Amino acid sequence: MWQLDTAIVGTSSAITALRAYLPKVARSRATVLVTGETGTGKERVARAVHELGPRSPGPFVVVNCGALPDSLIESELFGHMRGAFTGAHANVQGAIASADGGTLFLDEIGELSLFAQARLLRVLESHEVQPVGSTRSRQIDVRVVAATNRELEADVAAQRFRADLFYRLNIARLVIPPLRERPDDVGVLADHTIAEFNRRDRCRVGRVAEPLLRCLQAHDWPGNVRELRNLIEAVFIDPPEGSIHLAHLPPVFQRVFGQYRSTSDSERARMLEALERCHGNKAEAAKSLNCSRMTLYRKLAKYHVNAPPFEKLD
Template sequence: MLQHAHAILGISPAMVALRGYLPKIARSLATVLITGETGTGKERVAQAVHDLGPRAHGPFIALNCAALPEGLIESELFGHARGAFTGAHVAVRGHMAQADGGTLFLDEIGEMRPQAQAKLLRAIETREIRPVGGQRGVAVDIRVVAATNQSLEGMVAHGLFRADLYYRLNVARLDLPPLRDRPEDVGVLLSAAIGELNRRDDADVGRPDPELEHCLAAHDWPGNVREVRNLAEALFIDPPRGTIHFADLPPAFARLFAPYRIAVSDERARLVAALTATHWNKAQAAKAMNWSRMTLYRKLAQYHVEHSIEV
């Protein structure tokens, strides 16, 4: 797994705003709900909330609620006493106790069973847990950060998620946009991943050429940030030296991007045509090309397109 010291990367307005808001949320100690599609980096943002706050020196404990067997949810959350059930040969501290003095990150909170939701709510409100089979409660000092790729509001409306727990979690809200809504961030993310892998492997992989840049911008990245990292890792199986060309792509990515291939001259011609049709209104031209404004300006520089150009 690539690591960027939990940096929140991106030049899109959404990511710039997120980076500005994160330190304020981190300092507040409010319960945080992070929403976003799979692969948008919710755990990384949760870690950043922890790292930027006063609990940074405490533990950061992550629990994937979707991976919890129904019969073990309480034990995983609250721990259990010795002899609490068959096979409980020793007492075990649960995730909430392990997070004491730090942050408990509950990933995929929407997958938690209703019975466990009720007990989690009580533990959050009382700051006290009772291990399974235990005789007394144990005080815990934790900050809760939860994440989901589902609409909790819709789940509440359909009775699938407790409204009281939703309102307890939804204090500070961070919504992570999918990568298809911020295509200008693809190059930043790929460049960061390649830079780290170059340092790791002492390699010299460069930037994508214009044709490949077009493919990256045209793809909708359903796997989001994780898919960009996968591309970087795949490139380093047989790393090219210098500029990355379409021919350097591993077969799976070559097949994926093949529909987006066009000659660079064709894209430049389309760009000039869009600018001409909109009387050089860059906002309208960007919309016509299905680009962000940032992508449009990058393409203008890349193709040396100026207002004085003759069509």
């Protein structure tokens, strides 16, 4: 049975606020735009909008706009009639019509061509869909939830994304923060994923040991929750019978996360050591710490670290 607390996991203020807001969005009729980096769980949030709303008995249809070439996106979304183009041997119902009475989730909406964007806008405004090769339209009742990891405002300014479609989509905005901005959620997510894999594989793997957890919390997580899930799944290839320590990770992951250990076990000390080793070059220090430059700046401010005497211009 679908449950919000197990679908959207975390105890950080950002995730707690998102869970509280989701039922209100779900009950509305507004189109929804979900934004967040790759791997943050945008489809889970879209599914929550569907499951918590009055359309939950209806279909939830997913279209990955980034995986389809321009030549297929129209047919995928709007359907086509037999003979509409070479290879169209039968009438095909598109994703929009398939989602009638339910929810259409358009993942990576920013990858749509301008032409496809114009046709999608017409559907949103008219509530009608016209298959490729047809002269007749069909009335549809679909709620659209779109998602992107792009900065659509910047794409609008650069004329890569239609402003009118952006404003039509950006009514209810749900922003998923990256995992590096909510390190307290790392342990909660790890526990949740371990429990899931224990049930799946009938194992009895324990929690992440505290020293390893500190390493995980110091990581930048460019792949976000998906990267953490992949890490836990790698542990289950040869599952330990107890807590998970660094030695239980495959060698490639040991190299990634082992670098976060230091004699003082202090993140502040690790940053200072990296800056000194890189002669104050923050870009190089961030690279050696396996984090972004902006994350390094944020952590320097967090620990009130002023520019050290060895700093150089970078």
